[in-house]
Amino acid sequence: MRVGIAGAGAAGLATAWLLDGVHDTLLLETRRDVGGNLRSVHPPAGSGTPTALDLGVQEVPLHLAGLTRRLADALGLDSGQWTRVPADRTIIRDGTSARRRADGAGTAHRGTGESSAHAADLLAKHAASWQRDDLAWIVRLEEVVEPWDLPRHVKDEAVYALPASVFGCTLLDARRLSARAVGAFYADRGDGADARTYRLRGGMQALAWQLARQCRSARLVPGAALRRVRRTAGRLEMIDGHGARHAVDAVVLALPAEAARCVLGSLGGAGRTQALLSTYTYRDLVYGVHEDPCYLPADRERWTPSTVTVHGPWAETTTWRARPGGDLFVSQLTHRGTLPRTVLATTAFRTPQPTPQMLSAQAELLSLQGEGGVYFAGHTTTRVDDLDSSLASAVAVARLLAPDSPRLARLAGTTGKEAP
Ligand SMILES: Cc1cc2nc3c(=O)[nH]c(=O)nc-3n(C[C@H](O)[C@H](O)[C@H](O)COP(=O)(O)OP(=O)(O)OC[C@H]3O[C@@H](n4cnc5c(N)ncnc54)[C@H](O)[C@@H]3O)c2cc1C
Structure with missing residues (x-):
């Protein structure tokens, strides 16, 4: 069987890795690099920053049942390559601040923002009950x-600001997102549960590179966007941005909904699927690396590893990395009135909005999974937009297309070790 996959983000790469050696697999990716939202930058040698900086996916929980952990183990990324992400977070507006420790060590309140910290705690507790109930x-x-x-x-400024910063929307739009989908990011897992998050020292994109490297027989074509899918002589055909045609038996679209909708434009019978995909909405997110502490309080004593700044209708984050050569910051720059003095690198993303409409459409999209040989993987199919869920979507597609895949069995059987 020949399977064509479009999109070399976490979901497309994981699907290719799972099908590798079972089916003849082709993976098209529009960018020159693989990883999608797994995007790391490496500061120049001698800059005093020993580890990579992540502009996209920055942190993941590493609980033993989680797929990210099991996949990393299967790829040979041992526990020494993970480092803990400090959990202290501040929400600021007009000089007020609320400080919250989400690392299981309790909550520290400070300054005039005590009620904001209380609100963040309230969100964590309620979010847990939404899941439970x-x-x-x-x-x-x-x-x-x-x-x-x-x-x-x-x-x-506290409750709606948190999802507004994650999903790049206004405080008002954050109110209209799905409580469950938002709550999944903040739910208090209860006493004793490991709430810590981790990142790879070499950058989260290392996961993508490992997946690509270990696809031995799959053909990976970066810099080749999928433009169209059509049916010809009873088979599916993928036409890429260079005009090359690839006959396949099944297509896996691990793409943003807007791209998936476009490529299905010429495929007869895909009208309903296209209509469902058109209900997905996205927001822009621009991240930059810089050395200017302009978004943090003037008093350095009040800095925390992560800061959410509420300004006008927006809320945007800054993460702070202290290093021997000076401080380094990764900030959302999408809506800032003032930009930092020196921006070392920027990159742009589009992030889906988990609205009730989108989640309803998604449920129907999943019911059409595999119809006419077209499958969906990645964030178009996941209610919670995180790495674990995207990987789970790849596993779900692999179960349908290659139930006997040895890697599928390996992933299910990998137990993982204690978190580092
Ligand atoms: C800024 C940001 C930060 C995030 N931070 C975290 C985090 O800290 N922790 C966490 O767990 N999750 C995080 N997420 C969510 C996480 O990134 C996603 O859930 C997951 O990585 C999505 O993977 P994906 O493969 O579904 O999609 P994507 O990563 O979006 O991959 C889709 C791929 O398709 C490619 N593509 C698009 N059009 C075409 C075309 N026509 N032909 C071929 N290829 C095409 C794109 O270039 C891209 O490589 C973050 C998301 C964003 C946007």
């Missing part, structure tokens, strides 16, 4: 948050 995914965040007994500005 199986709250419907179509319930909007505002439906559950508005009844809370908190001042208006605290709801906006």
Whole structure:
């Protein structure tokens, strides 16, 4: 069987890796590099920064049942390559701050933002109960948050600011996101549960490079976008940006919804699928690496590893990495009024908005999985937009296309070791 995959983000790469050696596999990727949202930059030698900086996926939980952990183990990325991400976070606006420790060490409040810290804790506790009680995914965040007994500005600046920064939307739009999909990022896992998150020292993109390297027989073509999928002589055909045609028996679209909708334009019978994909909305996110502490409080004593700044209708993050040669910052720059003095690198992303409409469309999209030989993997199919879920979507596709894949069995059987 010949399988064509489009999109070499985590989901497309993991699908190719799982099918490798079982099917004749082709993977098209529009960018020159693989990884999609796994995007790391390496500061120049001698800059005093020993490890890579991540502009896309920055941290993952590494609990033993998690797929990221099991995949990393299967790829030979041992525990020594993971490093813990400090969990201290501050929310600031107009000089007020709320400081929250999400590393299981309790909560530290500070300054005038005590009520904001309380709100963040409230979100963590409620989010856990939404999961436990199986709250419907179509319930909007505002439906559950508005009844809370908190001042208006605290709801906006603490509760809605957190998802607004993750999803690149306004505080107002954050209210309309799915409470469950948002809550998954903040849920308190309960006493004793490991709430720590980790990143790879060599950058999270190393996962993508390892996946690509270990695809021995799959053909990976970076710099070749999928333009169209059509049916010809009873087979599917993928046409890439160079005009090359690839006859395949199945197509896996591990693409953003907007790209997937475009490539299906010429495929007869895909009208419903296209309509579903058109309900997905995305927001721009621009990240930059810089040396200017312009987004942090003037008093260095008040800096925490992660800061969310609420400005106007937006909330944007800055992560701070102290290094021998001076401080380094990774900031969201999408809506800032003032840019840092020296920006060393920037990169842009599009991030899906987990609205109730999108989640309803997604459920129907999954019911069409495999129809006419077209499969979906990646964030178009995941209710929670995180790395673990994207990898799980690749596993789900591999189960349908290659149930006997030795790597599938290996992934299911990999137990992992204690977190580093
Ligand atoms: C800025 C940002 C930060 C994030 N941080 C975290 C985090 O810290 N932890 C976490 O768990 N999750 C995080 N996520 C979510 C995580 O990135 C996603 O859940 C997951 O990586 C998505 O993988 P994917 O393969 O589905 O999609 P993507 O990574 O978007 O990959 C899609 C690929 O398709 C390619 N493509 C597009 N059009 C075409 C075409 N026509 N032909 C061929 N290829 C095409 C793209 O170039 C891209 O490589 C973050 C997301 C973003 C945007």
